[in-house]
Amino acid sequence: xxxxxxxxxxxxTGSGKSSLAHLLALENNGEIxxxxxxxxxxxxxxxxxxxxxxxxxxxxxxxxDVVESNEIYNAARFQTDANQAIQQISSAGKLPIxxxxxxxxIDSVLFDFDFGHVPxxxxxxxxxxxxxxxxxxxxxxxxxxxDSNTLSNKRRLIRLIEVGEVVEQQxxxxxxxxxxxxxxxxxxLRKRIEQRTELMFRQGLRKEVDELVDEYxxxxxxxxxxxxxxxxxYSEGKLSMTQVKNSIVKNTLNYAKRQRTWFKRNPHIEWFExxxxxxxxxxxxxxxxx
RNA sequence: GGCGCGUUGGCCGAGGAGUUAGGCAAAGGUCUGCAAAACCUUUUACACCGGUGCGAAUCCGGUACGCGCCU
Numbered sequence: 625x626x627x628x629x630x631x632x633x634x635x636x637t638g639s640g641k642s643s644l645a646h647l648l649a650l651e652n653n654g655e656i657x658x659x660x661x662x663x664x665x666x667x668x669x670x671x672x673x674x675x676x677x678x679x680x681x682x683x684x685x686x687x688x689d690v691v692e693s694n695e696i697y698n699a700a701r702f703q704t705d706a707n708q709a710i711q712q713i714s715s716a717g718k719l720p721i722x723x724x725x726x727x728x729x730i731d732s733v734l735f736d737f738d739f740g741h742v743p744x745x746x747x748x749x750x751x752x753x754x755x756x757x758x759x760x761x762x763x764x765x766x767x768x769x770x771d772s773n774t775l776s777n778k779r780r781l782i783r784l785i786e787v788g789e790v791v792e793q794q795x796x797x798x799x800x801x802x803x804x805x806x807x808x809x810x811x812x813l814r815k816r817i818e819q820r821t822e823l824m825f826r827q828g829l830r831k832e833v834d835e836l837v838d839e840y841x842x843x844x845x846x847x848x849x850x851x852x853x854x855x856x857x858y859s860e861g862k863l864s865m866t867q868v869k870n871s872i873v874k875n876t877l878n879y880a881k882r883q884r885t886w887f888k889r890n891p892h893i894e895w896f897e898x899x900x901x902x903x904x905x906x907x908x909x910x911x912x913x914x
Numbered sequence: 915g916g917c918g919c920g921u922u923g924g925c926c927g928a929g930g931a932g933u934u935a936g937g938c939a940a941a942g943g944u945c946u947g948c949a950a951a952a953c954c955u956u957u958u959a960c961a962c963c964g965g966u967g968c969g970a971a972u973c974c975g976g977u978a979c980g981c982g983c984c985u
Contacts, residue, residue, distance in 0.1 A: 637950080660950090661948095661949060661950065661951085662950055671950095672950085696948065697948090698947045698948065698949085699946075699947055699948090699949070700946090700947040701947080702947095703947090725950080726949065726950080727945085727949075728945075728946075728947095728949050728951095729949080731945095731946075732946070732947090735946085737946045737947095738946075739946060739947050740946075740947080741947085742947075743947055743948090771944075771954085772944090772953095772954055772955080773943080773944040773945075773953060773954045773955090774944075774945085774953080774954090775953095775954090776953060776954060777944085777945090777952055777953040777954080778952080778953085779948075779949095779951080779952045779953080780944090780945075780952070780953075783946090783947075783948095786947095787946090787947095791946050792946090793946075794946080845948085848948090848950080848951075849950045849951095850950045851950080852950090853950090874939085875950080876950080878950095879950050881941090881942090882943095882945095882949090882950090882951095883950090885942080885943065885944080885945095886944095886945075886949095889945095
């Protein structure tokens with residue numbers, strides 16, 4: 625079976641998708657695949673709201689703690705790892721459930737992305753030294769219809785030049801797949817994110833950050849995430865701890881906004897505000913295969 | 915009571931007679947190997963009243979509020 629049955633749950637940070645996934649796993653003999661660009665890192669537990677040890681004891685989680693906090697993980701690698709996990713889970717007779725908020729990661733599996741050329745770090749280094757205008761000139765040769773979003777984005781221009789062509793968008797959904805989206809009202813989301821941040825502090829976020837900084841420094845991959853990087857300003861005396869906390873809430877909210885924008889354009893997502901309704905939809909999918 | 919200084923969009927903050935300061939926040943958006951990233955778009959303000967100018971947020975006078983100093 626090339627495309628085993630797959631349940632996918634998406635949503636913004638704090639939407640409750642993780643707990644829904646956990647429940648679904650328990651009820652349907654499922655295993656979870658985390659589609660999250662941060663929980664792949666070891667040592668980043670509190671700030672990424674990684675499933676707890678207790679949760680991991682109840683249900684099997686995949687793609688957690690797969691790299692050290694100073695390593696780089698990326699979408700292409702996720703795609704491979706996730707597909708492998710899906711095969712493995714389903715050949716063991718279980719139901720794969722993919723949950724996460726990293727849109728690119730999710731879509732790479734959902735739409736079977738062909739990422740194209742492998743990154744060329746030498747070329748990238750060379751291109752990074754160029755100005756935006758110089759990159760534009762090269763990029764416009766490849767595609768003269770680039771919009772202002774891309775034309776101002778150095779990183780994307782570099783990738784475009786590296787690949788040498790515009791990759792064709794693919795929007796045919798993976799077979800045997802149901803995609804559920806969890807959404808919650810905005811003011812409710814804010815409340816949850818505030819509570820969640822508060823909880824992280826109580827669970828010892830600050831200590832986790834200190835340990836990671838001691839080991840990898842402020843410039844490491846681990847420290848680039850929300851809930852971590854904000855502490856640098858505290859350590860430099862620029863922000864008080866309260867301001868750090870507020871800043872984390874704000875950045876998380878901004879991130880949630882970007883996630884919402886990302887998922888909004890996917891027409892295959894069935895949106896739910898009530899997890900119970902979402903569960904019914906999954907039940908239906910599992911019994912009818914539809 | 916007298917003298918001086920200040921009053922800029924949600925906040926900070928430049929400028930200063932006729933083209934957009936900028937930053938932050940907010941809202942919307944982009945997205946195929948860094949994605950909790952990177953980036954795009956939008957929001958037309960100068961306390962109030964009068965005066966002088968073709969033209970004032972920008973100059974002059976007064977009013978209010980704030981700050982400082984003096985008696």
